[in-house]
Amino acid sequence: MKQIIGMACMTLIALAGCSEQPEQIEGESGPQSLAVSGVWIKNEDGTAMADPQTSGLTVWQDKLVSLSDGSANSDLQRKLHFIDSDTATVKSDAEKMRLTNLVRRSCFNGYLANQPDLEALTADPIRPGVFYTITEDATRTGALSASCEKKYEDTGSTDYPRVLVRLEKTEFGTLMTGVKPLKFPKAFNVGDFPNDGIEGLAMASDDLLYLALEKDGNGQPRIFTLTLGNEFWKDTEFAEVKDPTLNVPTFPSGNHPINGLAYYQHEQKGFLLAAARNDNELWVISTDKNVPFKRIPMHFLAPTEGATQDCDATEIMDNASIEGIAVKDNTLWMVNDPWKVNYLKNIQCPVNKANYEAMAPLLFSAPLDMAWFE
Template identity: 50%
Template sequence: MLRKSIFVMCSVMLLSACSEPKDVVIVPKKADLSEVTVGEWITDNDGKVMFDPQTSGLIALDGQLVTIADASADSSQQLKLHVISPQEAKLLTSTETFSFSASVRRSCFYRYLSDQPDLEALAVDPRDPNIIYTVTEDATRTGALSPRCESQYEATGSTDYPTLLVKLTRKGEGKVEMSAVRALQFPLEYDVGNFPNDGIEGLTMTSEGTLYLGLEKDKASQPRIFSLTIGEDFFSSSEFASVTDPQLLLPSFTGGAHPINGLAHYATPQGDVFLLAAARNDNELWVIDLAKQKTTKRIPINFKVNGKEACGEYTMDNASMEGLVVADNTLWIINDPWEKNYMKNAICEADKAHYADLAPLLFPLEIKASWFE
């Protein structure tokens, strides 16, 4: 009887020692959202890389990807759309040089738009896939507007030369027309500031006709996102189109440069809609809830290259992602070779010539449900 009592007491003591006190809260370990993506050199049918296209946007059309060049690209790449097969990272074709509608020719901005304009970002209109939008950034190289035009468009709320939203219309057989243009205005209370080369770098459009515009930095060195509603008569006016601040929950910073250099949008299977932003300097993907219910997730990305010959896979020192778009369950990212830093990536002799040519890469990233939780 004594041995049985001792056994019972020991068992009770052992159970008490192993059980958790009721006030202990187990906090789940924070999920690691970092991603790795391996890029492929974009080559043509002859195996040659794209020479200095300064790729500045990415959209999906007809099962392919489409990009555009900015004003710092080689002149042969400018004022065209470049079509890429995502599965092969193959440059399939480039359109003819853009033509210009009569309304664009008559506008205050034809001289600038026809001579190496700084076109940044692309957005396809979901209501009509033959309509594509692009936007201008740095126009400091252009001559002054005429006195009449300068008077009409001086109240930009930002740079001296206005930011321009440009409508491109696909005409078939490799022809694209710059069919309309409208100057954008930033209300003074938004404190955008006058930064000609830190302007709008990202565009994306929802099926309802809301165009989101990603700004690299404002007067307080903060990235911003603005919006416009593009209705049927939007381009019939020659007046400013004033942007709106949807007050999305963006990260804020006390120092450094943290620009947004690309935008895409994504709807989850549950119907929640997010913006995906390319934070180039941070090598991060920002997942921004359009309903403003969830804080923005910042997803670090490690960019690697599928190197040629003996290179193998290696990590880039500076990827400079610029355009991104969702196609099926893949986020495609294209980079904009930053001349100042691009040769820092040339750690393998076999790839060195590609970096010297300022050739871009295409990166796939599988979309994860955890990004949107």
């Protein structure tokens, strides 16, 4: 299976037959698209993983790890999902995440203990078993108490703060061990967009966390930072983000969010790999603000397992919606979050109809191209 996953048709071909071609702007790598093949993520019994609404991807103990957002199958929410990259087989936590005393005593207990909309995931590279995730604006769960609302009203963005959560994998399961609401300086003009928040997290080895915002008040994707020192999680006060002013693509119009983020170090230089879901692109962003970005157009191929001669071995997806991205074994790994209003547009070969209707995700992979980092 590893060979199948890695056999992505890695030639550069024209973008014919795909969804709407992304805009051409200064700094992108060219008008051609990289074909990336995927395999269906399956449970240990061989069935397709149904409706996990995968959001985020990271690496821990040589496995890929994902989690589900607030619109997923309820049985899969508040669990980590461990994916074997050799077989694309998934095994989820047996029990839902539990809250430690610090989190239970916080203003966000009710939200995190029920149906939080978790939207990104990254493993801490220097603290084994520690992960970070983040929530969208949580107003759909009801208002905060009067005292909590007053305490956290000045977010610089949405009425209900976006909440960064510390997770820890232990012998007793996965625990929520810390919670910090985010504050954005008003000068950043983040805007009040409850469902267009932080959807990408990536952690460097110097305690620096990168946070990717879908869009700000000007409709532009942004990247912010936080430094997570040893004292960071000792309370539940605001954490104010900083702007490293990295070179990120900007657009005259339209929605061009970052929906997945990974950190990669190449020859002592740091890079962020960003999944631009709406554009079907990979953005390569240097952590040196003096280095220009690169845009890598991609299109995604789904396998037609057991198909008849009337179907090709793979089919170009109309809508993949990548929402998780990670680097492992010099390979770029991506997982999609089936976009419910668009996913059925992918149905072509009848053999894949049931998978698309089940909102089953795929695991995609492509070898890292060192030219991306030149």
